[in-house]
Amino acid sequence: MQKDLIKELCLTQDLIDIAGTGTASQSSTSKWSKENDAQRAVSGKEFKDFAFHTDMETNPWWQVEFEMPVAVEYIIINNRKRSPFDERASELSIVAYDNEDNEKLLHSGTMYFGSEDRGCPLIIPLKGNVSLKKLRITLLKEDYLHLSNISFLISDPLRSFGDKPVFIANRGDGLGERLRALLNSMVLAKEFDGHFIFSWPLSFSKSEFHAIDNPENVFGRDFIDSYLVTRDVLNRCEIKDLRNTMDFISCDNDDYKKIGINLDQNSLKNQIKDKNLQPKNLISEYKLAFEKINFNEGVTEAINLAKSVQLKDKVLGIHLRTGDIVYSDYRYMDRYYNKVVPFYTVESLITRYLEMGYDIVLFSLDSSACRYFKDKYGVVISNDLIPEEYDDIQRAFFDIVLMSRCTEIVGGLSGFAILSSWIGGSKISTYKKILSEEEIKSSFTHSLSENGVLSSGFISPLLKSFSIAHYLQSFKDFSSIIERIELLKKCIEIDNGNNYYRLLLALDYYKEKNFSAADGILLEAVNSTDKSNIKWLAKTKFPKITILSIYTLELEKYASQGSIVAAYVAFLSRYYYDEIDMNIAFYKDFIQKQHNNKNSIDTEFLKEIQEKVNLKAENL
Incomplete structure (x- = not known):
């Protein structure tokens, strides 16, 4: 019956x-408390008696905190359902806290109330007039505090716009990708006379390689109040991707106005296949949309500074993406190589554009590595133009806007570079479109020479090993197996804890029919205690497949040729990606053929495979 009340309110008043x-907590737990006791009250599940239960104490409390302040229409508090224990909650203090921890008393005193299926719950109507970041319910005496479900009803952010379509930017990745989705939503809202809203989850806020911070540190207060909605709230609304709603828009069907339309970060030209529905002068629309965003004072200062930098008529901006791809978890894989302009190509790019009369600006977190090019060619490093006191957000926006003013941009598929080309109308290219394969190969060879960039003291060891691996994986036909083996050994020598390099080296040894060396290298990765050990590589999905997935068939080929270590690694890849049923017969047959093997390590591997195969077979 409780859900009937909430359902009725949601339907009649467009609430969710x-x-x-929210994240709930409580002052104490008791012997009657359950796992995640406080959170049970906001779980949406119905309970026969109580949701949470504190211990006996003076003024016990329960509270819930939201990621961002919310404008609540109703708070509905259901009491414990078992009489006479429900009377213990008759003397409550209910206090709301805003984003600055200011208190607002919503209720205090004596109030006998029940639960929806056993009377009337405590209903606090707020009409959206209270900015609620946190709510605390305190019992005003010494006793236990125990309540049942607690609901917070707010206006559905989609329904509140009436009969106009709502376009949504709801990304949780890097700054460039979020801003591109936001621009898409703003452009379509203008094109179809609708509204836009966006989320700003803090998923990357603690990463030193991502300029993601609290929305207040990026946007102005008015912009936040008008357009920002928490991702959790959006996930409770009816939302469809743009590609799944364009058929509604194209046939003038108003059904698309009843749902939220989610935009990704790709250009609208790629998301909207019907050219008749694509916004005209899209680049101009992106620029106008960016200028309409109300940023906070710090970001606005950085943008204005970037606009004031004196640039010549012909300027090339090179975006050298390093950060997490070189120095964090992404270096244990090759999934994001397409976002990078590798350092071994930069000298060739610089010399080509200098000959064409361009000035050159390098954009990179790795300012030290850029010194090689500054000293040799007199190029400008963007970081040299940024005041030391600027924070990461200001630095990011300075780079985005200054890059947007470049005549041309060379960048990988990085959100920053693409965003800059959108808002500045700059031509953007990848290094592969400018340099021939022969020029890239020559650039790499020169970069490793005595006077090359990868041999200079400006380059960090991890950037050197990454650059070598990038070349070997991006241009696999450029080097012989022998050359690859020697270069991968160098990568391992530099970045010894990177077992992805060991995996690549083992595969090359297998190709050379040197199974003994391959098994030994792969065994090191299996037994490694470093983060990127084989089980981590087998489990981790970036973005939709595990790191080992693309090598599984190749490893199984070497397993069929007698390598138990290759079989074990391939099996782990299948197992953790839940693909064992696809090739379970192969592993059963493999185990049967190896039953006479006496090697203790091999026996251990076979035993683990056997146990997991049997378990999987039982569940099929």
């Missing part, structure tokens, strides 16, 4: 219950 998006 966001209780489950």
